[in-house]
Amino acid sequence: MTKALLAPPAVGAPDERAGDEWRDRPAAQQPDWPDPSALRAVVRQLAGLPPLVTPEECDTLTDRLGQVARGRAFLLQGGDCAETFAGTSAAAVRRKLETLLQMAVVFSYAASMPVVKVGRMAGQFAKPRSAPTETRDGLTLPVYRGDAVNGVEFTPEARRPDPGRLHQAYQASAATLALIRAFVAGGYADLRQVHAWNQDFVARSPVGQRYERLADEIDRALRFLDVCHVDLSDLRTVELFTSHEGLLLDYESALTRTDPRTGGRYAGSGHLLWVGERTRALDGAHVAYLAGVRNPVAVKLGPSVGADEVLGYVERLDPDRVPGRLTLVVRMGAKRIRDRLPGLVQAVTAAGAEVVWVSDPMHGNTITAPSGHKTRQFDDILDEVAGFFEVHHGLGTHPGGVHVELTGDDVAECLGGGSAVALDDLGRRYESACDPRLNRGQSLDLAFRAAELFRGPRGTARRSDPAGTA
Structure with missing residues (x-):
């Protein structure tokens, strides 16, 4: 049984030792x-x-996430590359x-297991960058590091880091x-309503026929529950968690709190924090910070990482x-x-660690x-997800989930997909403050296609623990 998890938090005591x-x-x-x-003044205020x-x-x-690590659930994580203050509407x-709820319904039915839903939301206001400065027409300014640091406009005033933005x-x-x-309390999570949105997407999509079979299966399952007089009121709410990259350590440390129940320290800025490809040094400050909090944490792994690392x-x-403490993306x-x-x-499995393996097919x-414009090909994104599933299916391990950058808006930032975003579209509907995101149609395309891949050629979910369907 699911419920609306995000109850208003109690005021926690600041932990001056934390971090x-x-x-x-x-x-x-x-x-x-x-300055x-x-x-220091802003950090004291946040504390x-x-x-x-x-x-x-x-x-x-x-x-x-422990259920995901054991092969009994699937993780769907998604949201903006970089949230903006203006986008908080x-x-x-x-x-x-x-969009997240629509994708989750598809994955949940296709995988025959619960889907843990985590948004890249309510905290993803800072981004690591490949260079500290940017030059345009002979003018060099600090690079845009997200709304929590500076403004995207290319002016000296906007690009000056401002701690008040924290x-x-x-x-x-x-x-x-x-x-x-x-929204969750108001019925937006009602499974029947979300399924109706998916049916509308299938009917309108240029490639909708490809998804009709899965959509019809979900429809029949819901009608079966209805005729059996199963109480569907429990399907009106969901658990939704938040996540972001724990990049700005002054901000994260200021919001760290000690739990009076256990004496353990928790990051109070979001449910799950991760370190990225540019900040994952084992002896670095970001890993040290995450090691000191009890939240579930994640590490992004690029192609240069080795098994020992x-x-x-x-x-x-x-x-x-x-199980569930560590996610490897x-x-x-x-x-x-x-x-x-x-x-x-193979190395992690041999070490006996129960981690969550997740595919980030974007970066x-x-x-x-x-x-x-920076962009991504939909077919490349789908192919990486396919490769991720193939590797885990071949090893008998659980492909735990997907982590994607997406928006619910009709933008044109990634190429391809069922609605065939073309190169010429990028200049007209490119709205991301940083990296390209899947639009709503592309996100649902990916969910239906990836769900088919997860189920395998025989149309059944493949997982490391066939009996576990918590």
């Missing part, structure tokens, strides 16, 4: 704040504010929520969480071998996933269009 370990280690991708005294999430919610997510949040990020995250709670993350971040690229992933999975497949 101090990371300060003695190299911290990559931190802004060059021009350290202003930064006195309520946490955005509670330890109980974080523990619940660890339990749910009821309409934008609702469209992203609807407080704005907190406020925008709180507003997003409030909107999610309101991955085992190092397991030892550092999951020394007690708690693979971002190899479609051309390398089938060669690079098997050795990593390893980014290209630059002739127009200068």
